[in-house]
Amino acid sequence: MPFTNLELVEQVDAFPHPVYHSAEHAKQLSTLVRLTTAAGDTIGYLLPSVVAALKDTALSGTWWDIGDSITLRGNTIEERNENILKTVTSWRENKTFKVLGGWRNELYAVYAPAGQLYLTMERAATCLFGVVTYGVHMTVYTTNPIRIWVPRRNINKATYGGMLDNSVAGGIAAGMGAFETLVKEGAEEASLPEDLVRERAKCTGAATYFYVRDKRAGGEDGLLQPEVEYTYDMEVPEDVVLKPCDDEVQEFRLWDVEKVKHELAAGNFKPNCIMILLDFFIRHNIITPENEPDFLQISARIHRALEFPLASHALA
Amino acid sequence: MPFTNLELVEQVDAFPHPVYHSAEHAKQLSTLVRLTTAAGDTIGYLLPSVVAALKDTALSGTWWDIGDSITLRGNTIEERNENILKTVTSWRENKTFKVLGGWRNELYAVYAPAGQLYLTMERAATCLFGVVTYGVHMTVYTTNPIRIWVPRRNINKATYGGMLDNSVAGGIAAGMGAFETLVKEGAEEASLPEDLVRERAKCTGAATYFYVRDKRAGGEDGLLQPEVEYTYDMEVPEDVVLKPCDDEVQEFRLWDVEKVKHELAAGNFKPNCIMILLDFFIRHNIITPENEPDFLQISARIHRALEFPLASHALA
Known part of the structure; x- marks a missing residue:
């Protein structure tokens, strides 16, 4: 057919739509953890498997604040870029996520409100953090x-x-x-x-x-x-x-x-x-x-x- | 400027957007009453002033079920068309709402899910019921x-x-x-x-x-x-x-x-x-x-x- x-x-x-499928949307959101900027703006969603990996500081370092939401440490774009690169490089080396086998050596931008650049990250990692x-x-x-x-x-x-x-x-x-x-x-x-x-x-x-x-x-x-x-x-x-x-x-x-x-x-x-x-x-x-x-x-x-x-x- | x-x-x-202004959207919705089909699908929103008018059965007849949501009585399109026409005609004659002074003698369609026609109503009345x-x-x-x-x-x-x-x-x-x-x-x-x-x-x-x-x-x-x-x-x-x-x-x-x-x-x-x-x-x-x-x-x-x-x- x-x-x-x-x-x-x-x-x-395919992610449940808040208007057309509002109950499924709420249910799905309840299983995810928000990735936020230091100012509290939600910039991505994390699956439980990624949250678990972030909690393993042997692999993910001490570059993250993990609570009801998750924030990457770093006061400047440069510091945040460095911290996320260390995280995903460690995961790549340890084969934590299959998706990082498709490493592209290409940086994608993630934005805070008003179109301000917040950090850049390896393209293959973006879908682990649910960023746009x-x-x-x-x-x-x-x-x-x-x-x-x-x-x-x-x-x-x-x-x-x-x-x-x-x-x-x-x-x-x-x-x-x-x-x-x-x-x-x-x-x-x-x-x-x-x-x-x-x-x-x-x-x-x-x-x-x-x-x-x-x-x-x-x-x-x-x-x-x-x-x-x-x-x-x-x-x-x-x-x-x-x-x-x-x-x-x-x-x-x-x-x-x-x-x-x-x-x-x-x-x-x-x-x-x-x-x-x-x-x-x-x-x-x-x-x-x-x-x-x-x-x-x-x-x-x-x-x-x-x-x-x-x-x-x-x-x- | x-x-x-x-x-x-x-x-x-201008109605608060559920994604861009979610708190205002929830607040605004809490002040409104849903117009629903007999099957419970929301087909419009009513302002408190319109709900109050509907409760005045001397003007609005007995053509409405009013509870947490509001439903027009009638088992067929024809019955619903008749009931809404009686309501808005009564309001027009009694000058209940200024907007009905712009009566158009033109019928607009209101739909239930799957594009099914649910009722037709006078064009000038559509904005009283918040229908599309x-x-x-x-x-x-x-x-x-x-x-x-x-x-x-x-x-x-x-x-x-x-x-x-x-x-x-x-x-x-x-x-x-x-x-x-x-x-x-x-x-x-x-x-x-x-x-x-x-x-x-x-x-x-x-x-x-x-x-x-x-x-x-x-x-x-x-x-x-x-x-x-x-x-x-x-x-x-x-x-x-x-x-x-x-x-x-x-x-x-x-x-x-x-x-x-x-x-x-x-x-x-x-x-x-x-x-x-x-x-x-x-x-x-x-x-x-x-x-x-x-x-x-x-x-x-x-x-x-x-x-x-x-x-x-x-x-x-």
Whole structure:
């Protein structure tokens, strides 16, 4: 049985929603511990398994205050960066969490209120702390009729190997802007000339949702990953051809809307691509109030209000 | 001082948000009584002043069950329609609520879960029961550069007289579809040929928010109005000129983006137009992560998850 669009959305926005599933939301929250700033702002959620690991000071050092909530010690960004690096390096060496086997050597930013940088941490560790991560996703397409460039991920990739992906996508590393990340990823993943992306890529909003990871993501089941993906559209002429450049992508195909819908409904896309493609279909009059009974819930869940302070990439 | 974009959004999505203002949300809810279906689904919120009026059976009849929540009696849609009509007609005759002075002779639909029609009620009464209302908003524009058709409402209109409005907008009456409503309003308000709208208007999503009415809306202050506005874009050539047809609109102007932003920031647009124009600016790469520090909160609040069963216009 193919999935409905709302069922697909629920696979991505999988952490119980405070409005649509308020009882489950409260129940789930009661099993978690909040990660807070020194000022008391909640910046992430910890599973019991991570709390237990933090309490093992032989591995996690003395860099944490652990009570009803958990706070990383350190009065400056630099001190906090050092303390979290020591923690996750120790865990990595001791193989405390499988997910750290996917160590990226890439720092992600975590923010306090008003878009203030609070700390940076290794990308692979973010889902252990349930902090918000940021990325960019672009749909590259031709018109009359609309056809979309769809890559298949390298079968050997540790995360979602062999699954379908969005035309261009990537995470925003600490210190990078959204658009600059897009230009870089367009060249690296799809061989798109920088000038073409700068001229034609248009920001169309942001997809926000609260993902719960499964085995396909690599690492432990159930790790928490609230996520922001800035979305871009890029209409291109027929003679622009997307090609793999690095080893992320195996091949690109130019598919019509029916084919993309079919592959979505079959569960063949990397989960977070679902949100970006459904948003594209909504913005382009393909999914409409007349043909989609769950139009309004889908629209709201693609733009979920996250309960953490968010980045202001405007100020970066 | 001009308003920031987030301040503008807060004027429209004014009912406390369960994620961004959770304490205020809980406090506000504690002052309200839920309107529920016979099955117990919450379909609206009542202010204490409306609860008091319902308890006066000389005016409201015996058509209500009043306890911790309030339910309209009636086993069928027809019985419920009759009971609510008797109630609001009695209030209208006795001038119980000022807002019923704006009686429209237009029925709006209220839904139970799964998009099932539960009852229809006079449009002017919806904000007394805090039920979700539905409408369409279209931005008609030319390109290179983008300029937007902006009407000024007739100064004599009871609601928001003299304020700026979206190119085409209107409420969805019971039994009408979203697109059909748009075609009708385009002709009535902006003299747009039906064929042109059918060919060029494209649905781009829905703005959802929880408005709290003030005097400019007509009637009592503080009435609750959760709202869905299906949004449409219509790009037109320079020779398409919007003109008033009925008496809603005084004049149309074709303004560039800077002028529209200036008038928005000055507070000169009818409040709910704020959401549609900011959404247009986000989708068209005018408001971006790089130039708007509140990008993510604005995006989420334009697409608020409403805590009531919503229409499925797909099934209408």
